[in-house]
Structures are given as C-alpha cells and as structure tokens.
Amino acid sequence: MREATPNVAEARRMLNKGIVISGVGETEQGKLPGRGSFELLAEATKITLDDAGLTLGEVDGLVTAFSFVESTLMHSTTFADYLGMEPGYFASVAVGGATAPLMAVQAAMAIDAGLAEVVLCVRGDNTRSGISSSGMIAMAREMSHGAFEAPFGLTTIGGYGLLAQRYMYEHNVPQEALAAVVATQSEHAHLKWNAMLRDVVTIEDVLNDRWIATPFHVMDCSLVSDGAAAFIVTTADRAKAMRPKPVYITGIGEGYSHQYISEAESVDSVRQGLGRAGRRAMEVAGITPKDLDVAEIYDSFSFTPLIALEGFGICGPGEAGDWVLEGNGKLGGSLPMNTHGGLIRQAHLGAMHHIVEAALQLRGEADDTGRGGGNHQVPDAKLAITNGSGGILAATSALVLSSEPPAAA
Amino acid sequence: MAEETAKPAYAKPLPDRRPEGDRFWEGMREHKLLLPAGPDGTPFWYPRAYTPGTMEPVQWVEATGLGEVYTYSVHFIGPSKAYKGDPPHIVALINLDEGVRMMSNLVADEPDYPSIDPEKVSIGMRVRIVFHDVTDEITLPKFAPA
Numbered sequence: 001m002r003e004a005t006p007n008v009a010e011a012r013r014m015l016n017k018g019i020v021i022s023g024v025g026e027t028e029q030g031k032l033p034g035r036g037s038f039e040l041l042a043e044a045t046k047i048t049l050d051d052a053g054l055t056l057g058e059v060d061g062l063v064t065a066f067s068f069v070e071s072t073l074m075h076s077t078t079f080a081d082y083l084g085m086e087p088g089y090f091a092s093v094a095v096g097g098a099t100a101p102l103m104a105v106q107a108a109m110a111i112d113a114g115l116a117e118v119v120l121c122v123r124g125d126n127t128r129s130g131i132s133s134s135g136m137i138a139m140a141r142e143m144s145h146g147a148f149e150a151p152f153g154l155t156t157i158g159g160y161g162l163l164a165q166r167y168m169y170e171h172n173v174p175q176e177a178l179a180a181v182v183a184t185q186s187e188h189a190h191l192k193w194n195a196m197l198r199d200v201v202t203i204e205d206v207l208n209d210r211w212i213a214t215p216f217h218v219m220d221c222s223l224v225s226d227g228a229a230a231f232i233v234t235t236a237d238r239a240k241a242m243r244p245k246p247v248y249i250t251g252i253g254e255g256y257s258h259q260y261i262s263e264a265e266s267v268d269s270v271r272q273g274l275g276r277a278g279r280r281a282m283e284v285a286g287i288t289p290k291d292l293d294v295a296e297i298y299d300s301f302s303f304t305p306l307i308a309l310e311g312f313g314i315c316g317p318g319e320a321g322d323w324v325l326e327g328n329g330k331l332g333g334s335l336p337m338n339t340h341g342g343l344i345r346q347a348h349l350g351a352m353h354h355i356v357e358a359a360l361q362l363r364g365e366a367d368d369t370g371r372g373g374g375n376h377q378v379p380d381a382k383l384a385i386t387n388g389s390g391g392i393l394a395a396t397s398a399l400v401l402s403s404e405p406p407a408a409a
Numbered sequence: 410m411a412e413e414t415a416k417p418a419y420a421k422p423l424p425d426r427r428p429e430g431d432r433f434w435e436g437m438r439e440h441k442l443l444l445p446a447g448p449d450g451t452p453f454w455y456p457r458a459y460t461p462g463t464m465e466p467v468q469w470v471e472a473t474g475l476g477e478v479y480t481y482s483v484h485f486i487g488p489s490k491a492y493k494g495d496p497p498h499i500v501a502l503i504n505l506d507e508g509v510r511m512m513s514n515l516v517a518d519e520p521d522y523p524s525i526d527p528e529k530v531s532i533g534m535r536v537r538i539v540f541h542d543v544t545d546e547i548t549l550p551k552f553a554p555a
Contacts, residue, residue: 144488145455145512146425147425147426147427147430147455148430148454148455148511148512149512150424150425150488151421151422151423151424151547151549152500152512152513152514152549153422153487153488153492153498153500153514154484154488154500154512155484155486155487157486158482158484161484162480162481162482162500162501162502163480164482165480165481165482165532166479166480166532169480169532210485211483211485212485212486213482213483213484213485213486213500214482214483214527215482261502261512262454262455262502262511262512263454263455
C-alpha cells in the first residue's frame with residue numbers, strides 16, 4: 001500500500017506552539033444503571049473542569065465521539081446543547097478505539113487554526129447498562145464485513161483471535177505471554193481507584209479461565225463498562241492560569257493497514273501499520289523508545305499490546321511476549337505499561353483512560369492512596385507514549401506526551 | 410442441491426446483499442466459487458465495483474476451491490443467540506490457491522456441515538470448498554479438510 005508521508009516539520013511547528021493537556025477526569029466505571037450516556041459525559045466534564053479550575057463558559061471548543069446508546073448524527077452539538085454551551089469549534093470523532101488520541105489531535109489542529117483555545121475532549125457511554133439488543137447486534141457486527149465475514153459467525157473477539165493465533169504461530173509465542181499481560185495489568189488495576197477488577201490474578205489463573213475464542217479466555221478480553229472520561233486541550237499560555245501542571249503533546253502519528261481482518265496482508269503488515277502511528281509520534285517528538293518512562297498502550301485484548309510494543313520499536317518482532325514475561329511492563333520494570341489496568345482490568349472507554357492515566361503520570365499525580373486505591377506512580381515520569389486502535393488493529397493513532405515543552409518551544 | 414425438508418428457519422447471520430457481490434452469490438447457488446479479478450485475471454477479495462487500488466474494471470474467474478488454513482479461531486461463543494447450545498464453531502481465514510484470502514468455517518463434509526474437531530485443525534492444513542445451502546437463496550462457502 002502507498003504510504004502517506006506526513007510532514008514532520010509541520011507537525012512540530014504546530015506542537016512547538018505549546019499544545020497541552022490540562023485538566024483530566026474520569027467518572028466511576030463499571031455497571032452504573034440509572035445514569036444515561038449524556039449524564040455520564042456531563043459528569044466527566046464537571047470533574048475535568050474542576051480539575052483544570054475552569055468554568056464551562058471558558059471552554060470554546062468541544063470534541064466528542066459517538067455513542068452506542070444515544071444515536072445522533074451530530075453527537076458533539078447534541079451534547080453541547082445538553083451542557084448549555086455554545087462552542088466556537090465542534091467535532092465528533094468516530095474511528096472506534098483510535099478515537100481518543102484522534103480527539104486530542106483534532107483539538108490541537110483546531111487550536112493551531114485559531115478556531116478555539118480551550119477544547120473539551122469528552123467521551124463516554126452507558127454501554128453496559130443502556131444498550132439495546134439491536135445496539136448490541138450492531139456493535140457485534142461493526143467490525144465484520146456484513147457479507148463476507150458476519151455469515152461465518154465471526155465475533156470481534158474471534159477476529160482479534162485470528163490475528164493473535166497467526167502471530168503466536170509465526171513467532172512461537174506461548175499462551176503464557178498473553179496471560180502475563182493480564183497478570184501485569186491486574187497488579188496495576190489493583191491500585192487504580194475506579195478499576196472494575198481490583199483483584200490481582202496470576203498467569204495460571206488466566207490459563208485456567210473459560211475460553212471465549214482461542215487464544216482468548218474471558219480474562220484476556222477487555223471489559224464492557226459504563227463511564228466517561230474527559231481532558232482539556234489548550235495552549236501552554238492559557239494553561240498557566242489553570243490548576244494542573246501542563247502535559248505537552250510533543251508527538252502525534254497515525255497508521256492504518258486494513259479495515260477487515262480478512263484483508264490484513266500479514267502479521268507484519270498489521271504490526272507495521274499500527275506501528276507507524278507510534279513511530280511517527282516518536283519521530284515528531286524527537287525521541288526513541290529508550291527515552292520513554294511509561295507506556296499506556298491500547299489493550300482491547302491481552303495480545304493487542306504485544307504487537308503494538310513491537311510495532312513501536314519498543315521490542316523486536318515476536319519479542320514482546322518475553323519482554324512482558326520478564327516483568328518489563330510492571331511498575332518498577334523497564335517501561336511500566338497500562339499503569340491504570342487498561343481495558344482488560346480498569347474499564348473500556350476506548351483509549352480515553354490511557355490518555356488520562358498518561359497525563360496523571362506526567363503530572364506526578366498517579367497515586368490513588370487517598371481515594372481507595374494505591375500508588376501506581378512511575379517515579380519521575382517525564383515521557384509517555386499512548387495509543388488507541390480502531391477495528392481489529394485497523395486504524396491507530398498515537399501521542400507522545402511530555403512533562404516538558406518541545407525542545408524548540 | 411440437498412432436498413429441503415421441514416427444517417427450522419436458518420437463524421444465523423445471512424450476508425448483507427450488495428450489488429457488487431451478486432455474481433458471487435449467484436455462483437454459490439450453482440456451487441461454483443467465482444472470484445472478482447482485475448483485467449489481467451488476478452483475483453482479489455472481497456467483491457467491489459472496481460479493482461481495489463487501480464480503479465480498473467472487474468471480471469469474474471472460477472476458482473478451484475482448494476487452499477490452506479492461514480489462521481483460525483475456535484469460537485466458544487457466537488455473535489448471536491442462534492449459536493447458543495452449538496458446539497464451538499471454527500472461524501478461519503483460508504488462503505486459496507488462486508492467491509486470495511477469504512473467511513469461512515472449517516467443517517466436516519457431512520450433512521449440515523458440522524464443525525470439525527478443533528484438535529484436528531492446524532495452520533497450513535489443506536482444505537477444499539464445500540457448498541452449504543443454508544436457505545433457498547443463500548449458499549455459504551465452507552471448507553473441509555482436503
């Protein structure tokens with residue numbers, strides 16, 4: 001496939017203006033009956049505005065996503081109306097699990113274009129409690145080709161399973177490597193105040209769990225949850241008057257390799273396609289994987305972070321399983337990953353929580369001891385990579401976040 | 410074609426019909442595997458109105474129906490209630506000898522094409538097409554050990 005050649009210098013020009021994430025916020029996560037989709041978004045908005053020290057009237061841009069429950073073609077302005085705000089810039093982003101980092105990029109571009117200065121990025125849904133059976137069928141079918149995949153009983157889990165089994169075959173990766181991702185992240189979720197699954201599990205626990213679709217047990221899969229999260233994207237200048245320590249967006253990148261899993265050329269083409277997002281983000285940021293302090297990597301399934309770690313160049317091809325089995329991804333390891341527990345232990349809200357967690361890590365505020373969790377702060381964390389992938393690793397967006405301004409800013 | 414007796418209505422997902430795929434489904438009803446191809450006869454998958462990447466017109470070629478398993482996933486839970494109570498079904502990607510990859514199920518070449526024992530499946534195993542008439546209109550391409 002012809003590869004797009006984004007202009008690194010132009011991306012740096014934009015980010016060198018000083019584009020930052022200021023306030024962040026998450027609601028409770030899990031089964032939250034009685035709270036609607038927009039209510040959860042509004043709650044995350046309030047928490048995030050409070051974190052930033054902002055009032056709603058100071059927000060002039062709104063980027064939202066989509067809902068499986070509230071069907072609207074105009075999600076961002078429908079929510080603006082619900083909040084009672086009049087954004088000067090509005091967009092609804094919908095690229096599945098890649099949406100959250102793309103929302104940050106959308107906000108940065110709006111700021112760069114002079115369309116807004118304080119952009120609220122908010123995503124959430126009552127997917128677990130509020131979805132109708134037709135919504136569930138639509139969601140299940142979302143990632144399958146309606147004519148040439150769905151009739152064979154493909155599930156989203158099995159679609160990832162097809163790729164994971166080929167990956168394990170080609171690189172001789174044991175089932176234990178996938179389980180080690182779950183075990184690692186369970187230790188982190190144990191410390192996260194709003195994680196749905198707080199118990200620590202072992203590799204054996206995962207291996208003995210019930211199968212859903214090979215090579216995935218129940219515990220290898222991400223959760224279905226109600227909840228919302230938000231973050232404010234603004235300029236470094238405006239952030240000076242806000243409460244949090246600003247977190248700079250210093251790298252952005254996107255990568256695509258296929259839409260339907262039947263169309264994925266090879267394990268390596270998928271690895272390269274999604275890897276491009278992270279490698280470009282690091283190129284724009286002027287860093288290498290060795291510079292990273294923390295990695296909040298999209299984890300729709302236990303396999304997902306493995307191929308991303310390889311695609312981003314953090315591990316060589318086929319080596320991420322050993323890397324995780326050796327404990328590199330644990331708190332205290334060489335590059336702690338998914339320090340919030342991720343989609344498989346905390347909650348599933350695309351990559352929203354990955355961004356919030358990365359920001360909290362770089363602010364030095366990832367200690368939940370005072371709110372019923374524990375300390376999951378990576379000491380002195382300065383550089384983070386985070387990503388989200390939509391479809392079955394079809395489309396990926398990645399960010400490099402830094403506690404320091406870009407070199408040229 | 411197998412004679413239809415009073416079977417319960419087929420409740421599993423049926424293909425979304427789009428005009429681009431009509432030749433394929435017509436072929437299926439005749440128990441022929443037809444593939445869309447570019448002007449030079451190189452097949453591609455799935456059917457589109459133009460050859461992907463080149464915008465060239467599409468022709469149709471008949472395939473042998475032979476191939477090998479590129480990868481598979483044993484599904485213990487299906488996408489809808491219609492799978493409840495079934496033994497696990499195996500979703501596989503098949504590399505056809507003609508050079509395209511398509512999704513299907515791995516089945517035994519027996520009446521109603523039941524799923525084969527997952528223990529007997531391996532990546533790289535040779536398979537051949539069988540034609541599963543699931544409704545009067547729709548025949549699904551499935552694959553059995555060659």
